[in-house]
Amino acid sequence: MNEKKAWEILKGKGYKKTDQREKILSIFAQTDRYLSAKDVLNHLSEDSPSLSFDTIYRNLSTFVGHGILDEMDFSGEKQFRMQCETDHHHHHFICLSCGEIKELSICPIPQVKESLKGYEIEQHRFEIFGKCPLCA
Missing domain, CATH: 1.10.10.10 (Winged helix-like DNA-binding domain superfamily/Winged helix DNA-binding domain)
Incomplete structure (x- = not known):
């Protein structure tokens, strides 16, 4: 934004x-x-x-x-x-050392829904934390 x-x-x-x-x-x-x-x-x-x-x-x-x-x-x-300016669904990798944020286009929600049959998911958030190549 x-x-x-x-x-x-x-x-x-x-x-x-x-x-x-x-x-x-x-x-x-x-x-x-x-x-x-x-x-x-x-x-x-x-x-x-x-x-x-x-x-x-x-x-x-x-x-x-x-x-x-x-x-x-x-x-x-x-x-x-x-907030991200993109209008497509995505998630992020966040470097815990330098704070770099990399957009991820994959989403694990289809697998999660499969393992939660009968449950209603209203929203989700998926972020991965670690170190970027420069900080690793």
């Missing part, structure tokens, strides 16, 4: 464009890796020293709630990244 699309969503939900939201979205638009709220605070602390961790976290939660950011838990810490 790009910043323009994110603002269309936010405006459609009645949110105003603020400097803080603009700066936070800009950080995510410039990276394709997961970032923690602390990472965002560190990026913004020089330009916005009065910006609080709570304000950042509240905005991140808003962005997740409206499908702008994707949220994942890495070792007990929530991390965020812009």
Whole structure:
């Protein structure tokens, strides 16, 4: 997702464009890796020293709630990244060292459905974590 699309969503939900939201979205638009709220605070602390961790976290939660950011838990810490712009179903490999994300076009859900006969799957998420070739 790009910043323009994110603002269309936010405006459609009645949110105003603020400097803080603009700066936070800009950080995510410039990276394709997961970032923690602390990472965002560190990026913004020089330009916005009065910006609080709570304000950042509240905005991140808003962005997740409206499908702008994707949220994942890495070792007990929530991390965020812009939602993918692709409109096709896919999953990811995520490097635990450098944060590189590689799109995977395969999906294991047909095999999972086969082993869960009679169960109704409403949604799923499949991510693989490890080290990329450069970090391995």
